Amino acid sequence: MKRRNFLELSALGFGGLMMPSIPVFGDIISPEKALEQVDVALKKRLADVALNSAKSKGASYADVRVGRYLQQYIFTREKQVQNIVNAESYGVGVRVLANGTWGFAATSDVTDKGVQKAAEQAVAIAKANSKLQKEPVKLAPVKGYGEVSWRTPIEKNTFEVPVGEKADLLLAANAAAMDNGANFVNSALFQVNEQKYFASTDGSYIDQDIHRIWPNFTVTAVDKASGKFKTREALSAPMGMGWEYMIPKASEKIKGPEGTGLTGYRYAYDILEDAALAAKQAKEKLTAKSVMAGKYDLVLDPNHLGLTIHESVGHPLELDRVLGYEANYAGTSFATLDKWKSKNFKYGSDKVNIFADKTQKGSLGYVGWDDEGVKTKQWDLIKNGVLVNYQAIRDQAHIINEPESHGCCYADSWSSVQFQRMPNVSLAPGKVKKNVDQLISGVDKGIYIAGRGSYSIDQQRYNFQFGGTTFYEIKGGKIVGPLEDVAYQSNTQEFWNSCADMCDESDYRLFGSFFDGKGQPSQISAVSHGSAHTRFNGVNVINTARKI
Known part of the structure; x- marks a missing residue:
């Protein structure tokens, strides 16, 4: 499945994403490989190759992004795990300004030769595009930051948590919904880690490690006599956090309105509590x-x-x-x-x-x-x-x-x-x-x-x-x-x-x-x-x- 096909299909929405055959972009890897790191010195060397190559071919400005993108998706339904996906996408993108015009090229050949070729191609594209450019690109100034780094302030990397433990939590949420009257329930856990290295001719070398997580489910209650059914989605929020988001904390709890049974959390989520309430509310909706x-x-x-x-x-x-x-x-x-x-x-x-x-x-x-x-x-x-x-x-x-x-x-x-x-x-x-x-x-x-x-x-x-x-x-x-x-x-x-x-x-x-x-x-x-x-x-x- 090509990445562009994934992006088109992802527009179908969460209903489509709940399918166990969800397409992903990148190569399928083991959970253990996701924990490996790319050496920062290697990324800096590749970045310098790209920047120097672009400048030697006539670029007035260039930036390069060495990116490693990790995804882990887990899908369950009732008492079954339907699919577990671990994927990695790794490569380099080079953007340049030449003759006042943007050019861009990318490669999965993460070698000096591959990066050099991408940089030269980006400049060639910019020069070709410049023949049609009516006004030159005007870039707002930005200072170079030298060698710096940033990481999402997580307490625990979700990729370090055993897949079995995460699947068990989803199945426990399913059980909580079924025990409270749901006829059907499916759940999913989306986890993303973007490892991005940015460098530019402005003098920045920025290494960032970005984490996101999103637990979700859909609960369905059915009136068998009429065939009528109602659903209730999870009230979770996807967050830029680690596994700590899945550990509810009393101090984070925010009470909802009287008469609804709803509660919320600021920087945590109780999937078991929400799934149980979702089943009750789905049944309630049948006669509302x-x-x-x-x-x-x-x-x-x-x-x-x-x-x-x-x-x-x-x-x-x-x-x-x-x-x-x-x-x-x-x-x-x-x-x-x-x-x-x-x-x-x-x-x-x-x-x-x-x-x-x-x-x-x-x-x-x-x-x-x-x-x-x-x-x-x-x-x-x-x-x-x-x-x-x-x-x-x-x-x-x-x-x-x-x-x-x-x-x-x-x-x-x-x-x-x-x-x-x-x-x-x-x-x-x-x-x-x-x-x-x-x-x-x-x-x-x-x-x-x-x-x-x-x-x-x-x-x-x-x-x-x-x-x-x-x-x-x-x-x-x-x-x-x-x-x-x-x-x-x-x-x-x-x-x-x-x-x-x-x-x-x-x-x-x-x-x-x-x-x-x-x-x-x-x-x-x-x-x-x-x-x-x-x-x-x-x-x-x-x-x-x-x-x-």
Whole structure:
């Protein structure tokens, strides 16, 4: 299975990924080989070969990425392990500027000769492309950092944990669901380790070791008399953490709303507790009341709101999408430059403060430097409801008068050219002390939504519809019972301007997207979105089960 086929199939979503025959890119290896390390001195030597070769052929700038990408995926169903995959992809990508134009080439021949050939090919491609280039590339300056390193601050490498122990945990979660009334359950554990070495003619030699983990499951309850069935997805969040994420800590636990049985964790996850509750809630959904369409105040949990942030804020504020570079693949953006230049475009209410951040602890996008050798940071996108900035990399910064890149350039493989990718994009929590029950107490007619569901958004990231995993009716400031068939419709500006209140920092948690697609050829990336429980007033809710 070629890597490009994998990327295309991964767009089918998690339902497809749950299949035991999931395709992966790279070579199948043993779990033991994943623990081997590539010598840093070897990577530096290869990098110097590439940089020197590129400069000797006329490159004015060059960078090289020596990448080793490891994946371990475990899939189970009920009492069976369906598949275990261990894969490694290893190679070198070289990007150059020659005659003011980009060129890129990559190779899996990780030798001096192979890297030299790739560098020379990259320069030749740049020079050929320059004949069609209308304006030379303008790179924002970045200082060289010399020889530095960074590692995801994990407590235990997931790849060091025996595969049997991880499979047993998934099977135990399945059993917990079955013991509490589930008819079917499947579960998966995704683990990724990116070992990336970046070097450039600016004088940086950056070695990074990046870890991510994502446990997930789907529980199904069936009414055998009617044949009706309902599912409940895991309320886990993929994280930039190690195995410690799978060890629940009482100090990390955050209580959910009264009447739901839900709890959450900040930097940990209890898959057994969630699986047992999921079975009960899936059964509860079989007899839950179907929602009456109309206007409701919505209280959205962080796990759900993360996806809404991702689609209605994260993507439309990617500068390349704003400029139209993504139009052919996944649309452009309503948040055009004229709105930003006006300095008063109300993206949301005064409560809405959304920031980009590649330095958030535990997040999927947490790294020390991006794939252009730019030190990562935090910056504002929306301040007190007003659009103030976008996401830009080195060759885009001048377009929005930024003196430097935002540090959000990324490639999903050594064989992919790096380009602008979404950093962590998060909604700042409220400044007034408030828990979720207090937030709900101010709602007379509303709906509480937890978890992600189906969604749709238009090509300008403006008109949208979002569902969820579990729904509860709110009356008179209290949760009174479960609901079903809920989805809300709005447009991005109307929705964020309806933001009325949110919980404080003690309720703040991360959601994540493990396989976010963008570009042609398509690449995937992992990104987190943080928020506390948040209330939106007067949102249009539809009944998804009723025919129009």
